[in-house]
Amino acid sequence: MPDDHRRAERLRQAPRTDRSLGERMRAFVEALQTRICKAFERLDGAATFSADPWERRGGGGGLTRVITGGDVWEKGGVSTSAVHGELPARMVEALGVGAGTFFATGLSLVMHPRSPYVPAVHANFRYFALGDDALNPVDHWFGGGADLTPVYPERADAEHFHEVWKRVCDEHEVADYRTFKQQCDAYFYLPHREETRGVGGIFFDYLRDDPEGTFLFVRQAGRAFLSSYVPLVERHKDRAWGERERAFQTYRRGRYAEFNLAFDRGTRFGLETGGRTESVLMSLPPVVRWDYDWHPSADTPEAEALAFFRPHDWLGIGDSSEGSREI
DSSP, X not given: OOHHHHHHHHHHHSOOSSSOHHHHHHHHHHHHHHHHHHHHHHHHSSOOOEEEEEXXXXXXXXXXXXEESOSSEEEEEEEEEEEEEEOOHHXXXXXXXXXXXXXXXXXEEEEEESSTTSOEEEEEEEEEEESSOTTSOSEEEEEEEEXXXXXXXXXXXXXXXXXXXXXXXXXXXXXXXHHHHHHHHHHSEETTTTEESSSEEEEEEEEOSOHHHHXXXXXXXXXXXXXXXXXXXXXXXXXXXXXXXXXXXXXXXXXHHHHHHHTOHHHHHHHHTTOOHHHHGGGSOSSOOOOTTOOOOTTSHHHHHHTTSSOBOTTOOOOTTSBOSOO
């Protein structure tokens, strides 16, 4: 049994009394934010992240770090937050709990590359607790995941991304790649378009049965993020592209904006709990277009790309509910 798993087992038997799980998660996501931002700055080579600390009127705050105008990143953000206070009425209704206090902390990132050939990416890792006693909350759980949104999808990219997440999930009893992958496909779906936002990844929420085991999984998932994504950036960032590819990129970004504004629960939570609006909406792409009833011409790269935006069994694990792996 690896050392991290042994430590989690010890903490199951003798929970810490000096530091709450929420504070440990907060420290983790703040360190992860620094690590990810440094890696993305090295990839870009021209632009750096700005740091924008903010406070929430009802309690807590966060740090939003944004990069714009780079050689690789047209716009990107890596945000952390730790907020607390009275649970808003809409959250009381949504969670089916009585009025009370909450604590939430996490990291959320969205990167919109300049090149149409480099996929956009989103990831978040979060913890939520109810009750006044941080060491003994009334209820608490973890959520998060990562998903890939290419403009011109390639099978090799999707397979690499999914292989990383399956490998992480396979190391933990609390995680099941097949389930998390299906939840990702279902969540990042635009019903009015009848298509997925991208090529998926993993998505999980309300993991509460084994807090220490889940915290270990979330930490390892957060640390695995760069290995899931950086190789894809390095593979495509220097490819030549022109006006045609840029037009399709801004068209596909419209789908991203539609999802975030109409369906994303994180956006809704941030706005309803009084989060900083600029930080909540930093995930939106910088340049977007909507062309009326546009369809790609047959036998073009753009038409081929659209075939990817439905669930696929990228790793060949035999999920009969998904579309064929043949694209």
